[in-house]
Amino acid sequence: MLLILVLAPFAGSLVAICIPTHKGTASAWLSGSIALFCLTVSAGLYPIVASDKVLRYDINWLPELGLNFSLRMDGFAWMFASLVTAIGLLVVIYARYYMSASDPVPRFFALFLAFMGAMLGVVLSGNLILLAIFWELTSIISFLLIGYWHHNAHARDGARMALTITGTGGLCMFVGLMLIGHIVGSYDLDVVLSSGDLIRNDPLYTTVLILILLGALTKSAQFPFHFWLPHAMAAPTPVSAYLHSATLVKAGIFLLTRLWPVMAGTDQWFWIVGLAGLITLLLGAYFAIFQQDMKGLLAYSTISHLGLITVLLSLGSPLAAVAAIFHTMNHATFKASLFMAAGIIDHETGTRDMRRLSGLFRYMPITATLAMVASASMAGVPLLNGFLSKEMFFAEAIETHKYNLLDTITPYVATLASMFAVTYSLRFIYHVFFGPPPQDLPKMPHEPPHWMLAPIYFLVFSCLVVGVIPALTIGPFLHTAVKSVLGDATPVYSLAVWHGWNLPLFMSLIALVGGVGLFLIMRPYLATSTEGPPFFRRLEGQRIFERVLVTLSWKWARSIEMRAGTRRLQPQMRILVAVALLAGAFTLLSQGFKPATIVFRSIDPAFALIWLIGMICAVGAAYQAKFHRLAALVLLGGAGLVTCITFVWLSAPDLAVTQLLVEIVTTVLILLGLRWLPKRIEDPDDPEMMTISTRLRRLRDLATAVLAGLGMMLVSYTMMSREIPETISSYFLERAYSEGGGTNVVNVILVDFRGFDTLGEIAVLCIVALTVFALLLRFRPATESLETPEQQRVQNAFDDDHPDRKKGDSITEYLLVPSVIMRWMFPVIGMLAAFLFFRGHDLPGGGFAAGIAMSIGFILQYMAGGTRWVEERLRIHPLRWMAIGLLVATATGLGSWVFGYPFLTSHAQYASLPIIGKIPLATAILFDLGVFSLVLGATVLILIALAHQSVRAPRAHIRAAKLAAKETA
């Protein structure tokens, strides 16, 4: 049940994102039913948690890391889950009418549902790591929701700020939670909750506390991290009502309460949490008075109320914890309703500025009445729920918990903040609903649709009912929640409205009277004043935040990059090779590496001669690559051929075949590219030009290169002269035939034993080919290489000189005989490819080799006939071949599922075909067919894309010529 509760909103979110943008109502219905469903589920679970049982659901996820997907629901989690789902449902109803049809409404509901899921995840997590994951999810989704109107700069900034602050806090908290896990030895919440003494007495306690508080206080917008919340008000109002009053900001409170039994009661806890809470309580209330934006006022009031809850939690007494839990619920009800009312006013009048609004009571009496009741509750007027928890707060504030200054001033601060609360609540009501009729509002105000008011009705009604008869309504639920947190320490408390004439009541009266008085004094000033409190206006958290951000992410980052970084490739390469050399040398020397003694016996002179040529080729290529590109390419090919011969010599026929074919394709490829490189005229080694630093640099590079070469030589020689140890190779050799159905072990490994690797590899090949294709689509050759190549110019000039020849004749006749042969080679190469392919499973060959061979066939056609000639005659769709190849390979793998085997299990069989004879027909051959098709497609695609450049180039040339003509004109 718990799993369904958490997963249902996420599933709903996935569905909602697929709903087309204009079907907003459908997504609202979907979200509403999901919220309702979750609410019903959690309501249905109440009898279980009410009987003090803890509901658990565990899946082993990574048990070896102590990480289980465990969900757990006790009374407290139940309370939060119900809060999240119930207010979620109400907000969905509200949002259905609030969101305008021009917004992408399904996206809103998708994010909304995802947030609900993440929040449920936070409250229901039974594992600390899981909790941190859901916690981060809430931060991210909140970011997306605040930035929902992303065309608005305020929304973007607010979203980014909220994410930066809560995200950073979340990371700190994550470290803190891991430390707890380290101290306790388990991440399981039940285990953690029962090891309070262990945590409190650990030397790391203070560190853990600070880290966790960083998470909780940033999330709950406590001083000094409070400033993100007012900026988050750029979000659509349903988001503010849901995230920034009822749920997201309560996550910090939730965590503090959840860990209260194991972390509270120490001096550090009292001081840090208490100080943060007290400052937030007072400053939030003070700032709220001076806000001109309705949502800004509510945001600061939220900050202040969260501060109140934090103070309660800091006191460390069980009764205070009861009050904290109680106030959490009360605040959610009245604040959500106030946000919704503010949203309605914004929606119906077009502004939220209290200087412009007034006298709305006559236009929207119902909204006004509801808002008045809710703000009275916020102010703590008797007979409403806000009053009850505030009385409890006062009672706790007077109690002495610790003998220090903070505890002494708490009651005074509490009374003062509560006075401010009365003032801002009064101000909210008075300025918006009373006074003269409003002037020049963007819209004519009137009552909103009935259903938009329904959620507010419900919330305000619960404020009233809870306020009048608390013990009968909220009592049992609160008790369940409290007992699950406090356990045996649950104190005796009474939820009565009337406790007799006592000190808390007097404090309330002082706050009420003082608040009204303060409002009367400040009213003229507030009616016209600018946004924000005097004196503090300049010291804005946002400014500080932005300055820090700029310093960190721009100035410092730049200076580090200036000093330690380089954008030049050569130094990077040198560092890379040097580090690789040092790392290799260090490891070898520290492990006592002894190079094998060099023995000159048993050297085959022929082999040595071949390699002598190979080495000359390699060095020659290195020497010629700068000025004689074609020569370097030829020499490179020589080195490749020697490699290929080595493979043949040393019993690796498969490698030899593939190497030979790849060698051809690579050479063609580079040849195609050569044309687009700039001309380089060899400058005769001018000793004047070679400065000493250049010489030194070259010498250093040469030394590094030689060192690298020597190292490789030593290591490989030592390795090769040792006996081969027992490896998994024998396994493959023994079973290649009996289980893979093929005698060519290398091929069987590729398509059967390690088929999954091959699948990954061909996917890489596919991606590379597509990248090449995409890059070449945007390729603009340099203007200097656009001219007709020199050879063609000479041929054309020859035609022009001979009157009996037409222009272009020489080009057509060029290499006429070879090109005819090349054309006729096509079927032959096709046969060769088929031959390679079919023998692959048993003899050297296979999909790779066949694919490349076939692609050579195509390339020969291009070389013989030219691009246009080929494409007029052959249908070449390399993209399709690639797609087919990937699909066939994957489908073969999936096919084994149908027969109940793991992915890519193959089945071997021989079949005899007429003429060809007996061929191996393992399902692996289908897989190999996929490989073949993909390799063919990819190779042809790459080569053709490059070859096409010369067809496109003339057009670019014409364009460039036109441009030049224009400029001269």
Next chain:
Amino acid sequence: MELVLSAGIGVLTASGVWLLFRPRTYQVIIGLSLLSYAVNLFIFGMGRLRVNAPPVLEPGGTGGLLTHTDPIPQALVLTAIVIGFAMTALFLVVLLASRGFTGTDHVDGRE
């Protein structure tokens, strides 16, 4: 045999590394190709050098390291050859695009 091959690997590596340090893109691409030969041969050499013992079985039979050479390095190198080709192709195209955009074939896009 081992000595010759390892000397070859050494020379291929040295030439490749030298070219990697050069400023022209074409030099780097040739260098990478040389280096990939060296690496492929190195991996291949890890299966030890044997003459006339390809890992191809008799139909119906089984094999072992006594009669056949090690197939695993060969399978690894086979895929490495194909991926090496893809890498060369990609690098070549990046090289061309960079040359088209910046007008130079210096590795940093400017002289």
